[in-house]
Structure formats: structure tokens, C-alpha cells
Amino acid sequence: MKAVVLCAGFGTRMRPLTDHVAKHLIAVANKPVLFYAIENIVAAGVRDIGIVVNPNTHAQIEAQVHRGERFGARVQYVEQPEPLGLAHAVHCAREFAGDEPVVLYLADTLIDEPIANATARFEREQPSAVVMLAAAADPQRYGVAQIDGDRIIRLAEKSPQPPSNLAIIGAYVLDHHIFEAIDQLQPSARGEYEITDAIQALVARGRLVLPHVTTRWWKDTGTPADLLDANRALLDRIVPDSRGRLDAASSVIGNAIIGAGTVIQRSRIVGPVVIGNDVRIDDATIGPYVSIGDRCDIRRTIVENSIVMDGSVLDSAGERVSGSVVAAGVCLRVRQ
Numbered sequence: 001m002k003a004v005v006l007c008a009g010f011g012t013r014m015r016p017l018t019d020h021v022a023k024h025l026i027a028v029a030n031k032p033v034l035f036y037a038i039e040n041i042v043a044a045g046v047r048d049i050g051i052v053v054n055p056n057t058h059a060q061i062e063a064q065v066h067r068g069e070r071f072g073a074r075v076q077y078v079e080q081p082e083p084l085g086l087a088h089a090v091h092c093a094r095e096f097a098g099d100e101p102v103v104l105y106l107a108d109t110l111i112d113e114p115i116a117n118a119t120a121r122f123e124r125e126q127p128s129a130v131v132m133l134a135a136a137a138d139p140q141r142y143g144v145a146q147i148d149g150d151r152i153i154r155l156a157e158k159s160p161q162p163p164s165n166l167a168i169i170g171a172y173v174l175d176h177h178i179f180e181a182i183d184q185l186q187p188s189a190r191g192e193y194e195i196t197d198a199i200q201a202l203v204a205r206g207r208l209v210l211p212h213v214t215t216r217w218w219k220d221t222g223t224p225a226d227l228l229d230a231n232r233a234l235l236d237r238i239v240p241d242s243r244g245r246l247d248a249a250s251s252v253i254g255n256a257i258i259g260a261g262t263v264i265q266r267s268r269i270v271g272p273v274v275i276g277n278d279v280r281i282d283d284a285t286i287g288p289y290v291s292i293g294d295r296c297d298i299r300r301t302i303v304e305n306s307i308v309m310d311g312s313v314l315d316s317a318g319e320r321v322s323g324s325v326v327a328a329g330v331c332l333r334v335r336q
């Protein structure tokens with residue numbers, strides 16, 4: 001089994017953040033969203049991973065993931081030249097996949113459930129597809145699957161009248177028949193080749209398509225508000241670990257991870273908070289629900305419910321930064 005990880009989206013709903021960083025490299029709880037996907041795949045024992053990228057973000061993503069060594073994976077890159085939809089992105093990875101079944105993973109989705117549970121079901125029951133689903137309050141935002149007994153009998157993409165409340169969360173296990181189904185697709189109303197339509201075509205041809213419904217946490221990180229939601233959910237599970245230095249005038253309340261080489265002076269850390277390596281914090285209040293990347297410099301600022309990525313400087317004369325996603329290398333100063 002191989003995996004195809006889709007990282008070709010442009011992240012238009014996160015502009016201007018995504019003008020500078022691929023949306024899949026945005027850090028949540030100090031780890032790029034894409035890394036969570038790769039880790040989940042490798043934990044399922046799948047090591048051959050094809051990452052589908054767009055020509056603009058290819059270099060950035062490859063510079064972070066390389067050949068997958070740090071994950072114990074073997075990563076190859078496939079370019080999707082034009083944004084023609086998820087099914088088109090999968091089609092671009094056809095040569096990489098060969099005849100093997102693939103885990104298809106949308107890299108902007110955070111999925112707590114081990115996908116090993118879906119791959120095990122695929123191995124055991126040998127269907128054409130296993131689709132991961134979760135009950136959603138707003139199923140019209142997603143692809144949706146209708147189940148009868150133990151199989152999926154219908155799928156629909158972003159239907160105004162969804163046939164069920166079971167949203168497609170963005171991880172699938174697919175056999176090679178998916179490529180024939182993709183070859184015969186027509187573009188959807190939004191002008192894209194939809195993977196949901198390709199799987200519906202498998203169902204229509206009588207192939208076995210199984211659901212795997214998760215009751216665990218998941219999040220599609222399409223907007224800055226989604227990133228902050230995901231950040232809060234992941235920070236709620238951290239295990240405290242302090243490797244930095246706090247002076248006697250600083251305090252930590254609640255759970256915090258503080259990286260090596262970080263120096264905190266005259267500041268309050270209100271967990272849950274993750275602070276990276278080689279960060280400097282002076283006269284500040286950090287938290288709750290804040291992730292601060294490596295090499296940041298934060299002075300005289302109250303930071304809450306925010307993500308601050310690597311190498312940023314905040315110095316705001318006691319002002320509050322709240323509900324914000326601060327890209328890497330940003331300098332935010334308030335003049336007095």
C-alpha cells in the first residue's frame with residue numbers, strides 16, 4: 001500500500017497568510033499541518049508517500065519534508081499543473097501509485113483517528129474503497145455519504161440537501177479502480193473533478209465501498225478561524241515539558257511546553273501554551289491557547305488564542321494580540 005497526500009490547494013481562504021507560506025506548512029501547536037498527516041500515514045505502516053504539490057509551493061514543501069527521512073518514509077513529489085480538483089490531483093499521482101491500493105489523505109485536514117483503523121478494514125474486507133466519515137452539524141459544507149447496513153450506497157459533494165449528516169473527512173483507502181472512475185468523470189458544478197464523484201461512480205458500478213466512521217476529533221483547516229480551533233484542540237492535549245529558563249519574576253500556570261534555549265523574563269505563561277526553541281519573552285503574558293514558533297522575540301505584549309510562527313517579533317507596548325495567526329518572520333511593533 002502507498003499513500004497519496006494532496007497538498008496542491010492554494011489556500012485562497014487564508015490569504016494573505018498563504019501568499020508567503022503553503023497552507024499545508026502552517027504550524028498548529030508548532031507543527032506544520034502536513035506533518036500530522038505524514039505521521040498518521042507512517043503510523044499505519046505505509047511508507048511510500050507521493051505528495052501532490054502545485055508548482056508554486058513545491059519547493060517550499062520539499063524543503064521541509066525532503067525525502068521523508070525524518071518521518072521514516074520515502075517521499076516523492078508529483079506536480080499538479082493546474083487546480084482542476086481533487087480527482088485530477090489523484091490522477092496526477094497515477095504513475096506513482098501503480099496498481100497498489102493507496103491511502104488518499106487531504107493534507108489540510110487534521111484527523112485524530114489512526115488511519116491504521118481504515119487500512120486494516122481495507123486489508124480485511126478487500127473493498128474497492130474505505131471512506132472515513134464523521135457526523136457533522138453542517139454536512140452541506142462537505143462531501144457526504146449515505147450508509148445502508150455496512151456499506152456506502154451514495155455520496156454527494158456539498159449538496160444543499162445532504163443525504164445524511166456523515167461528512168467525508170478527507171482520508172480514504174482506494175484500490176486501482178479509482179483511476180478508471182476518474183478517467184470517466186465530468187467536471188462538477190464548481191468546475192472541478194471531484195473525488196467524491198469518482199467514488200460515487202464505484203458505488204454505481206456495484207463495487208463495495210465501506211464507511212469508517214470516526215467519533216474522534218477532526219478538523220478541516222480551511223480558514224484562520226479553523227487553524228485557531230485546531231490549535232486549541234491540540235494544545236488541550238499537550239504534556240508539559242520545560243527546557244527553557246524562567247527568571248524568578250516569571251510564572252507558569254497550567255500546561256506549557258517551553259523549548260530549549262528559550263529565555264523568559266518578568267512574564268506570565270498561562271497554559272495551555274507551546275513555545276519553541278530559542279525564543280525570548282520579556283514583560284509579556286502568553287496564553288491561554290498560544291503557540292509560539294522557534295526564534296520569536298516577544299516583549300510587552302499580551303498574546304492569547306493565537307499562533308505566532310517562527311522568527312516573528314511582537315513588541316506592542318502592553319497591547320493585546322488575540323485570535324491572530326502571525327506568519328513567520330513578521331515584525332509587529334506598536335510605537336509609543
Ligand code: G1P
Binds near residue numbers: 142157167
Ligand atoms: C474536500 C472534499 C469533500 C470533503 C472535504 C473535507 O472539500 O471535496 O468531500 O468533505 O474536503 O475537508 P474541499 O475542502 O476541497 O472543499
